Amino acid sequence: MSFANLRLTPSHQLVLRASDAAAAFTAARAKKPEEVEKEARARVVSGGGDPGNPMLVLGCHSIQLGRYRGQTFRWLLENDAGYACHLVASHQRERETSASDSPLMANKDSLARYSCAHPAFAEHLKFRRAQEEARARATLPGRGGEALAPRPGSAMDVAINGLGRDKERSAEAAATPPPPASSSTSSGLSTSTSKAAASTVLPPRKPTAPNFSALVRRRPMGPGELQARIRKLMTPPARPAAPGRYSCAHPAFAEHLKFRRAQEEARARATLPGRGGEALVGFGLFKEDTLKDLYDSKEKERQTYVKWLRRKTPKPWSAMDVVIKYILGRDKKRSAEAAATSPPPGSSSTSSGLSTSTSQAAASTVLPPRKPTAPNFSALVRGRPMGPGELQARIRKLMTRPARPAAPGR
Numbered sequence: 403m404s405f406a407n408l409r410l411t412p413s414h415q416l417v418l419r420a421s422d423a424a425a426a427f428t429a430a431r432a433k434k435p436e437e438v439e440k441e442a443r444a445r446v447v448s449g450g451g452d453p454g455n456p457m458l459v460l461g462c463h464s465i466q467l468g469r470y471r472g473q474t475f476r477w478l479l480e481n482d483a484g485y486a487c488h489l490v491a492s493h494q495r496e497r498e499t500s501a502s503d504s505p506l507m508a509n510k511d512s513l514a515r516y517s518c519a520h521p522a523f524a525e526h527l528k529f530r531r532a533q534e535e536a537r538a539r540a541t542l543p544g545r546g547g548e549a550l551a552p553r554p555g556s557a558m559d560v561a562i563n564g565l566g567r568d569k570e571r572s573a574e575a576a577a578t579p580p581p582p583a584s585s586s587t588s589s590g591l592s593t594s595t596s597k598a599a600a601s602t603v604l605p606p607r608k609p610t611a612p613n614f615s616a617l618v619r620r621r622p623m624g625p626g627e628l629q630a631r632i633r634k635l636m637t638p639p640a641r642p643a644a645p646g647r648y649s650c651a652h653p654a655f656a657e658h659l660k661f662r663r664a665q666e667e668a669r670a671r672a673t674l675p676g677r678g679g680e681a682l683v684g685f686g687l688f689k690e691d692t693l694k695d696l697y698d699s700k701e702k703e704r705q706t707y708v709k710w711l712r713r714k715t716p717k718p719w720s721a722m723d724v725v726i727k728y729i730l731g732r733d734k735k736r737s738a739e740a741a742a743t744s745p746p747p748g749s750s751s752t753s754s755g756l757s758t759s760t761s762q763a764a765a766s767t768v769l770p771p772r773k774p775t776a777p778n779f780s781a782l783v784r785g786r787p788m789g790p791g792e793l794q795a796r797i798r799k800l801m802t803r804p805a806r807p808a809a810p811g812r
Contacts, residue, residue: 409421414654415658431505432466432467432505432506432509433464433466433509434505435508435512438463438464438466438512439459439463441464442460442462442463443459445462445474446458446459457516460512460515461474461476461516462474462475462476463475463509463516465478465509465513466505467506467509467510468485468489469485470482475513475516475517478513479516479517479520479523483523483526486513486517487517487523487526487527487530489510489513490513490514490517490527491527491530491531491534493507493510493511493513493514494531497511661689664682664690665684668680668682668692669681669682678693679692679693679694679728680692680694681724683696683725684725685721687707688704688707691704693725693729696708696725697728697732711726711729712726712729712730712733714726
């Protein structure tokens with residue numbers, strides 16, 4: 403079977419939670435430092451070297467992570483120093499905040515110790531760390547000029563300086579005036595010539611930060627080839643059409659991916675002032691509705707769903723928590739607007755006519771409907787002794803409803 407058997411809920415929604423098999427999966431463990439040391443000494447002895455030489459033994463340690471797992475430190479520095487520099491720089495940043503003594507961290511400690519023993523590697527690593535720190539400072543507002551340029555005299559520096567010829571050539575072409583038209587019959591020729599000259603002027607290039615790290619990890623290149631690659635990096639490529647990859651070939655996955663992209667765009671719009679209701683619900687039957695549409699809907703199903711959400715107690719910062727906070731906020735706002743627009747009790751307009759004031763007074767005196775109550779016979783029990791006739795008269799009086807007073811003005 404070429405397609406994956408995706409896990410779906412009973413309502414045909416894609417399950418994103420990790421399965422039990424994925425939770426139980428563990429990658430191959432990194433070897434302990436003692437095992438790595440033992441294997442390194444065996445390599446030295448088998449190669450006829452001196453096992454008492456610490457650098458020789460350290461160079462025979464095998465790396466326990468990454469694409470070159472199983473290769474020795476020496477092999478890594480000889481074949482891919484750029485990758486080794488990336489690992490060591492990342493490890494040094496990690497060590498600034500972590501004191502872990504796991505086998506993997508011990509292996510990276512050994513790699514950093516062996517690599518930095520080479521002066522050329524240590525110098526490049528020092529420059530790379532300084533460049534990363536400067537790049538981080540350059541992201542702050544108004545400090546873009548603090549990023550470091552390539553090292554002077556390097557092949558990359560020569561190639562980048564060569565790109566300055568593009569700007570000079572464009573300026574020369576723009577400054578050269580077109581030849582004057584010799585006659586009216588040659589106007590078409592002169593126009594086409596000036597258009598051709600204008601077409602050779604390169605468009606202004608937006609300042610971008612090219613990804614030079616890809617060039618560092620490649621094979622050594624001369625200044626000419628490196629210049630061509632840098633020019634290609636600095637030219638923004640046309641956005642290709644999305645390829646039909648394996649995951650998107652599954653309809654359920656593609657549908658969920660499309661919904662997720664729409665949800666991210668709606669969440670971005672919702673961060674703008676006054677547009678918080680444009681975020682999508684994101685779950686349940688009405689997950690594709692915006693918060694505003696769900697709250698303002700007059701449909702019975704959606705109104706029932708909103709009432710159900712008001713009674714829920716969600717987990718903090720969950721999708722349901724965001725929706726409920728929006729609903730309660732709208733409820734509070736609506737109550738405040740209703741309280742602000744309702745007239746104060748007992749007030750009357752001075753410009754209203756006599757008939758209006760009379761009808762309002764008459765309506766205010768209309769008694770509310772009386773609720774049926776049980777007769778209070780306890781007063782008869784606690785009173786003085788009465789004969790049968792008097793007692794019957796009092797009971798008849800209690801059982802008879804009193805007449806309601808007539809409303810005035812009727």
